[in-house]
Amino acid sequence: MRVPLVAGNWKMNKTVGEALAFVSGLNPLLSDETRKRGWPEILICPPFTAVPAVSAALANTEVKVGAQNLSWEKKGAYTGEVSGLMLKDCGCEYVIVGHSERRHILGETDEVIGKKVRAALDCGLKPILCVGETLEEREAGQTLELCRRQTEQGLSAVKPEEIASVVVAYEPVWAIGTGKEAKPDDAEEVIDSIRDTMGKMFGDAAADVRVLYGGSVKSGNIRGFMVKETIDGALIGGASLDPEEFLRIVSEVLKTRVAPKDFGQGE
Numbered sequence: 001m002r003v004p005l006v007a008g009n010w011k012m013n014k015t016v017g018e019a020l021a022f023v024s025g026l027n028p029l030l031s032d033e034t035r036k037r038g039w040p041e042i043l044i045c046p047p048f049t050a051v052p053a054v055s056a057a058l059a060n061t062e063v064k065v066g067a068q069n070l071s072w073e074k075k076g077a078y079t080g081e082v083s084g085l086m087l088k089d090c091g092c093e094y095v096i097v098g099h100s101e102r103r104h105i106l107g108e109t110d111e112v113i114g115k116k117v118r119a120a121l122d123c124g125l126k127p128i129l130c131v132g133e134t135l136e137e138r139e140a141g142q143t144l145e146l147c148r149r150q151t152e153q154g155l156s157a158v159k160p161e162e163i164a165s166v167v168v169a170y171e172p173v174w175a176i177g178t179g180k181e182a183k184p185d186d187a188e189e190v191i192d193s194i195r196d197t198m199g200k201m202f203g204d205a206a207a208d209v210r211v212l213y214g215g216s217v218k219s220g221n222i223r224g225f226m227v228k229e230t231i232d233g234a235l236i237g238g239a240s241l242d243p244e245e246f247l248r249i250v251s252e253v254l255k256t257r258v259a260p261k262d263f264g265q266g267e
């Protein structure tokens with residue numbers, strides 16, 4: 001079963017104090033959502049510096065914590081890098097890999113991203129592999145081909161028995177931070193194609209992989225994506241910085257995707 005995932009990517013925002021203020025704002029709003037026992041899964045990815053504090057502050061809730069990047073190595077002489085083992089140690093369950101800002105601003109290649117996905121799994125973290133085309137690539141009709149390549153290379157070192165722990169986020173670069181979200185029909189087409197690519201790589205196991213949409217998601221437009229059966233949730237930037245708006249998105253997801261009656265029983 002693919003449990004919907006609502007993930008906030010704070011990017012380079014919030015000091016530790018600001019991050020804790022977010023959690024203080026979120027906690028009283030959470031009760032209704034947490035009654036659902038993890039449906040949808042809620043995840044926050046603060047900057048590294050705030051991960052331990054946010055993780056400790058959310059320890060008694062259903063909200064999970066992730067990081068935004070990791071090294072492809074576990075330890076050693078890599079000044080300024082942070083390893084998956086360190087993230088796991090600080091309470092992370094997930095890590096975003098290959099976000100378009102790291103690809104395009106910081107020059108990460110598909111090869112590096114594939115190594116990071118591998119490192120995340122080796123450290124017991126669930127990688128969220130980001131793929132997506134630029135505006136030029138979309139206008140040149142290269143979207144499906146580009147996302148196929150990014151998916152294949154990003155997941156090239158993953159074994160079929162591991163693939164269910166991986167999440168893919170389709171984030172068209174032109175939709176990120178612009179207020180111009182993709183049309184749900186277009187996102188559906190790309191995500192179906194990503195699923196097809198994973199099916200060829202991993203067989204039936206690919207059916208369990210969650211694929212999210214990201215790019216200018218807010219409470220006012222999330223429903224359009226969630227009514228598409230192929231879209232399993234969202235990776236949210238700007239709208240995840242405010243606890244009330246973030247929880248409004250979670251509520252919209254709950255309205256669109258109702259938990260199966262027996263979900264969470266027997267835990």
Ligand code: 13P
Nearest residue numbers: 009176177215216237238
């Ligand atoms: P926005 O929601 O701010 O467009 O950012 C999306 C994103 O990049 C999430 O990873």
